[in-house]
Amino acid sequence: xxxxxxxxxxxxxxxxxxxxxxxxxxxxxxxxxxxxxxxxxxxxxxxxxxxxxxxxxxxxxxxxxxxxxxxxxxxxxxxxxxxxxxxxxxxxxxxxxxxxxxxxxxxxxxxxxxxxxxxxxxxxxxxxxxxxxxxxxxxxxxxxxxxxxxxxxxxxxxxxxxxxxxxxxxxxxxxxxxxxxxxxxxxxxxxxxxxxxxxxxxxxxxxxxxxxxxxxxxxxxxxxxxxxxxx
Numbered sequence: 001x002x003x004x005x006x007x008x009x010x011x012x013x014x015x016x017x018x019x020x021x022x023x024x025x026x027x028x029x030x031x032x033x034x035x036x037x038x039x040x041x042x043x044x045x046x047x048x049x050x051x052x053x054x055x056x057x058x059x060x061x062x063x064x065x066x067x068x069x070x071x072x073x074x075x076x077x078x079x080x081x082x083x084x085x086x087x088x089x090x091x092x093x094x095x096x097x098x099x100x101x102x103x104x105x106x107x108x109x110x111x112x113x114x115x116x117x118x119x120x121x122x123x124x125x126x127x128x129x130x131x132x133x134x135x136x137x138x139x140x141x142x143x144x145x146x147x148x149x150x151x152x153x154x155x156x157x158x159x160x161x162x163x164x165x166x167x168x169x170x171x172x173x174x175x176x177x178x179x180x181x182x183x184x185x186x187x188x189x190x191x192x193x194x195x196x197x198x199x200x201x202x203x204x205x206x207x208x209x210x211x212x213x214x215x216x217x218x219x220x221x222x223x224x225x226x227x228x229x230x231x
Contacts, residue, residue, distance in 0.1 A: 002116055005044070006030045007037035007060065008052040008078065013101075017050075020105050026112070034058025041067050048074045048115055052101075053086045061089055068094040074115040074159045078103065091199035096160040097186065098196070114187035119146075119159040136172045137231035138212060141165060155207055160185055164200050168218060168228040177225040201226055 004021065008014045009032050018028045029046075031037045035057040041049055049067075051060040058066075064075055077090040077098040087098045096115050099108060132144040140149040146162050148155040157165065163185035167176055181197055182190040190197075201218060211217050211231055219227045 001025060001027045002047040002112075003027045003044075004029070004112070005037065005040055005046045005049045007032075007034065007050065007055060007063065009033055009055045010052075017105075017108070021109065021112075024109055034060065034063045038063045038066055041073065042070055046073055047119070048076065048112060050076050050078060050112075051095075052078045053090065054080065061086065061093060064090060064093045064095055072156060072158055074119045076108075076111060076115060088195060088199060091196060092203065094158050094203065096158050110188075115159060117187065118163050118185075134166070134169045136169050136228065139169065139208065139217075141169050150208060157204070157207065158200075161200050161204055161207075164197070165204055168226060172228040173230045175221045175225055175227045179225075181225060 002025075004026050006014060006017055006028055008017075008030070011032070014030045014032070018030055021028050029040065031040055034055045037049070037051065037055070038058060041063070051063055053060040055063075060077060064077070067073070067075070072094075074096045075094070077087070077095045078101050079086045079090070079098055080101060087100075090098055097111055099111060132142055134141045134143070138151050141147075141162075143166060146159070148157055148162065148165065164181060167181060167184045178197055179190045182188060185200070186196060201220075205216075205218055208217055211229065213231075215229065217229060219229055221227055
């Protein structure tokens, strides 16, 4: 049973979300503020963390920043409706996904399950499946351990960043549309004005840097999608 940490300072909302999620097969621990959230997130290996942005003590963005220095546990941010700045900053800091409050409970559950599926270790695909190891130039990706190596150096990526990088590397040299990336990496159709993919790609560019010759590694094809360039 997936073990979730829910951090929100609204007791009524927390209780409603806890009851709904526990009724659908999750084990949920709730905390009322950011300091408690960070403490529990660091001392316990939760399967996923739901963080409200606006909390007393430490806000959700502060918690996420400190958490990402230690762990890559999948994080879903809850933001006040219309607070696009918080959503963007959360993605820049390493959040895997976000939802505006008040959120539809079924949508929340679907987002959680999608994140959990992506964070699970993948079984050996066997002879008929795609290879677990993908190598393009100086970058290696292993889908079984969900690990990334730049040369000999491990690169720490979130679950969503890994999924985006995986489809780009498997299709290296080809332009991958945003619609394809959204279905594969976010497990949902591409929606208008959703900048999630752009922010995750920006994070990957920052973590991976350019190719050895100084040229860009991931190219933006305006209006279409992204392309992982062959060295």
